[in-house]
Amino acid sequence: MYFLGIDLGSSSIKLSVFEADKQKEICAITVPEFETKIDSPKMGWGEQNPNLWWEYIKDGIQQLKKKHGVVTENIKGIGIAYQMHGLVLVDSNLEPVRPAIIWCDGRAAEIGRQYYQLIGEEVCQSQILGSPGNFTASKLKWVQENQPEVFSKASYMMLPGDFIAAKLTGVAQTSTSGLSEAALWNFKENRPAIEILQAMGISDEVIPEVVETFGHHAKVDVTIAKQLGINNKAMVTYRAGDQPNNAMSLSALKPGEVVANAGTSAVVYAVTNTNAYDKNNKVNTFLHVNNSIEEKRNGVLLCVNGSGILYQWLRKLLSVGKKEMVSYELLNSMASQAKVGSKGLRFYPFGNGVERIFNNKEVNSGIENLNFNIHQPEDLVRAACEGIVFAMNYGFDVIKSIGVSGDIVKASHANLFLSPVFRSIFANTSQTALELYKTSGAEGAARGAAYGWGYFNTLEEAFSNLNIIEHIEPDLKLSKQYQDIYQNWKKHIKIQDNNYEYDNITSLL
Template sequence: MKTLGIDIGSSSIKVAVFDAANGSCLASTQMPTDEMIINSPQKGWAEQDPNTWWSYFVDAAKQLSALVNMEDIKAIGITYQMHGLVAVDGNGSVVRPSIIWCDSRAVSFGNRALEKIGVEKCLQHHLNSPGNFTASKIAWVKENEPELFSRIRKIMLPGDYIAYKLSGDITTTAQGLSEGILWDFKEERVSEFILNHYGLNKEILARQVPCFGHQLELNSEAAIILGMKEGTPITYRSGDQPNNAFSLNVLTPGEIAATAGTSGVVYGVSSSIAYDPQSRVNTFMHVNHTTKDPHLGVMLCINGTGILNSWLRRNATKGLSYIQMNELASQVPAGSQGLTILPFGNGAERVLGNRDLGAHMQNINFNIHSTAHMLRAAQEGIAFSMQYGVEIMKTVGVIPTVIRAGIANLFQSDLFTQTVADITGATIELYNTNGAIGAARGAALGAGYYSKSSEAFSTLKVEKVVEPSRNPLLQEAYGNWCHCLNQQLK
């Protein structure tokens, strides 16, 4: 059985064809070849056109059609950047650009909702503050763009939009509602009190379908565009971080996954209803959650991860490749000889209580520090920010001893991977998989080709193990980094 996995990221659209019979990736590609643009009309805003995602997906699928027969694909899985708001009118046309995950404009709306509804009620029912998530984003549109809001018939997440373009039907999942702070865990239904607080009609939400299983079918229009068979089912859908965990077979309480793409995430599975009272780490529904057998994902997110590395590449390296950047950074000793970077330059950071500090480079010495020091300090700063969040995760019972990650993005850097291992004290297991392959594997499981998840992952093997080592220079650098951060937080 061959399945198609679609990964709608904020930097690129990745697509993979997966052979479920032997667990291999037959072909994969991404578009654009560089990085998608994130538009920022005002400070703290981040937007993308959903039609751009669709166009790049179509381009990627056409590339795959030169390598595989797209008519052989029997099921489709979708993963996507979380928390984004896509709004369409009665004709299904996009009303405004998507307000994506790292956009900060709705922070004040979430803060007011938390105060009005009450901290205890929000945490007990949502496991989170309303924060800067999807519910707060549509509330911002309602207040600030009333004419546009009046045209909105349905809201959805980025992956829901791609499913709509494939099928013509607007749907979402309970997991998706959870990530938008639109799900009531106590009542196990759509959160009516958050809708009432924001003055939203329940009809604005999409119809629910299961995370795994027969969701929708490919319509004739999309089938012609993609060269696939009409009626091909969509059988899996998940946000990118739960899907990253799924891709790495992180499904059991106590297991932990990490990724370091545009954002950096540590994601642990828990069976208990646990949350951070300050919502600095967030608890959402995992892909295999049920009422009788709860599986929740406790998620730390650092917005400014790969995007910091990308910024340095464009502005400080004279066109070096990422491999060359890693080699240059490795020439500098641990601790970057005192140079410290706080990587918080991509909007309000949940781990900092939704503060937007901006990125900072501190302790620079013109006689010592070079581009190589900046590159190492950036990777260390990202790893340090992840450890800062891991310390918060421990307070809600998620304690990393082994972290699984795909060999992708910053985890392709030996320096970064070793730094994460050393500073967290966790063993890092690296696997040859990614979000698109995970979505394709999920499609096979959702279609019933695999009878259980253990069968789906029987061919997934660890490629490399990185053990932590004691590094006094790194520990001293982390202490200095925390001091710099605390100074900025005052």
């Protein structure tokens, strides 16, 4: 019995086939072969074509059959993980009326600030545990205000994963966890926060049917099933944002469990059984995948936009004039050749849209202390790794300050955590043990689909055979070194805390 996991990212889409009877992934692919483009019609905007996601997924399913021999008729359930906080507006035929406004798009940040003040900070914090910020609700209001002719064509708002589910099933739905990441979930009363939409002058009819994170959401449409070669009794049984899904993929389900991820963006995500929130909105609280009325489970999330995308930028930069792009493995090797602290070179990895830790302000990346006579390319690569970890640790400190933390951080052996240097910097800067696992968001989505379908009795059972690859303890000497370097790096971050401009860093470029 097979279950399909889809992990819809902004750079690529990963598909995993999980054989439940043997409790193992039998194959996985990534589509497209190249990194998906993010369109930016204006500075600070980020858009993608939702129908292009769908085309890639259809192609991926065909590749599973042709290249890996997967008998797709044996797929019983489908789980979908997706890039969070995006907005897909669809008409009555479930067709997009405009490009998706994705997570790194900062155009709605000012609207979020306005309604945070208008509704009231205390009201927002007690109900949605923060500000509308730059989340989906604010993006929805932006479209209503700036593109009324487009907004009038829309029947439903969806998160990216909801759109893919709708293309599979022909049914418009969203989830409780999805609404929480859209700033449209009332944590106090456990229901959609329609009062946020009311304050914005938007009808709550724009919210489609609300389903739980796990369950028999809808059957795959008969025509689509035939087109894809999937059993027409297969159904979508799970959906969640990529970061809650990543935590679940690492079996982080209990209070005190913490995970990290360094893909396109960098994330620290901690599970709690309280409605903890940061009054300054530098980190954000969402429903975790296993939240229930009986057992509260929330996830507190730190997100730094510039992570893998910074590494991608360095890769392009260092490939200029070469016949082929340098590999990420080469970048990792270069980082290992540089000394701890990168000879004083400091990298500030902010340059991919508005940053939550800066109250959703548009900030750019910066390099400090660059000396053409001292620094080599390997110093730049290592400084980038250090800067990404320092930014993650800055947010991790905020998570700890609101009473949410743990003794061990779990991560997939993927993306930047493939780099031994990056792993060492993380463990020694955070002063927390790091555990690596061989898993992925797509595999986690497939296991989640198996649980949502009813194959497993508990989520713990679905993830019971995860194997740890490596356990890394902080080194006393390195930890001291990195704490000193981190504190020097952080001095410039305090400028933003005091509401000064960040330009004195970006001007160093």
